[in-house]
Amino acid sequence: MSDRQLGIIALESYADRAKRINQILCGWRKEENFLIEAQCPRFASGEAKGVIGQSVRDKDIYILVDVCNNSLKYKMDGELNRMSPDDHYQDLKRVIAACNGKAERITVVMPFLYESRQHRKTGRESLDCAVMLKELEFLGVDNIVTFDAHDPRMQNVLPLNGIENISPALQFTQAFLTEYEDIQIDSDHLMFIAPDEGATERVVFFASIFGVNLGMFYKRRDYANIVDGTNPIIAHDFCGGSLEGMDAVIVDDMIASGGSIIDVCKQIKERGARRIFVFSTFGLFSGGFAKLDRAYEEGLFDRIFTTNLVYQKPELLEKEYYCSVSMNHYIAAIIDTLNKSKSMQNLTKPADRMKETINAYMRK
Known part of the structure; x- marks a missing residue:
């Protein structure tokens, strides 16, 4: 030490x-x-x-x-x-x-x-x-x-x-496979999806560890105008295989207003997806919950997973569709590792532990 x-x-x-x-x-x-x-x-x-x-x-x-x-x-x-x-x-x-x-x-x-x-x-x-x-x-x-x-x-x-x-990928994997006991982990039943090109690296990592296919949406924006500090999205164009009857997992770094995620969920549902899950490291929900509540009632998604790395509004924790992923032990492990001057490799890219979690789930 x-x-x-x-x-x-x-x-x-x-x-x-x-x-x-x-x-x-x-x-x-x-x-x-x-x-x-x-x-x-x-x-x-x-x-x-x-x-x-x-x-x-x-x-x-x-x-x-x-x-x-x-x-x-x-x-x-x-x-x-x-x-x-x-x-x-x-x-x-x-x-x-x-x-x-x-x-x-x-x-x-x-x-x-x-x-x-x-x-x-x-x-x-x-x-x-x-x-x-x-x-x-x-x-x-x-x-x-x-x-x-x-x-x-x-x-x-x-x-x-x-x-x-x-990367909080390990905690998302553990929470996902703990909450749901009927996930079929193969290319015929599960797909990870990037809501935009910026999320592709995250999705590639998940898909490679799970051994399934991936899809990606391309955001077409209106670069002639700025609304609330950003160029508004005109449409999401999907690149990927068939989603008919599959479980889809959308992976992104944050949910701000929720509008982009809802639009992606709608398109995935229209392509015949069975269930839709969302992994988002930071749940900001800066636009409130009305749109997400309505989307959930319409069956556009099944569950949203975000971490407790940022402040979670009390109203959020009461949502039926929400699952909080605690990162307290991971932060403690990071501090412990750095303080002891040990390697951070297993914490920054937890591929081996994710594979162990998936293999244990599939043996059940």
């Missing part, structure tokens, strides 16, 4: 999940506590500062933040403001600054990579994710742990620093 003394700092956005991760690590290591108290109190003007409750000198520090947690509010000029991703990111920088360069090593665990949707330039516009990564490098961050980055090429921004881009 490494001699590095472990310390975990959880911003308010990740406080509840961090307590569970701490409990898991304490159980594994027979320790009492790794959590270090930290706060970002605010002045009446809305300005803030980072405060750490105990020494971090010579410790291996892991800072956990959920930039998508929009349930938190703060007062400014007597009014309540909801915290945005920008607010969470600023608080992260404040806590890093409060460490005063005394920590031996700092790792930021940011499941949803801040501004990762703005991953490339298409005109006179900012490249916020790249700027964020360079800022963290300047602040002395040694490693960044994220999950299912929208564009893995963002790692190229910091070629000499560690960026671990973790």
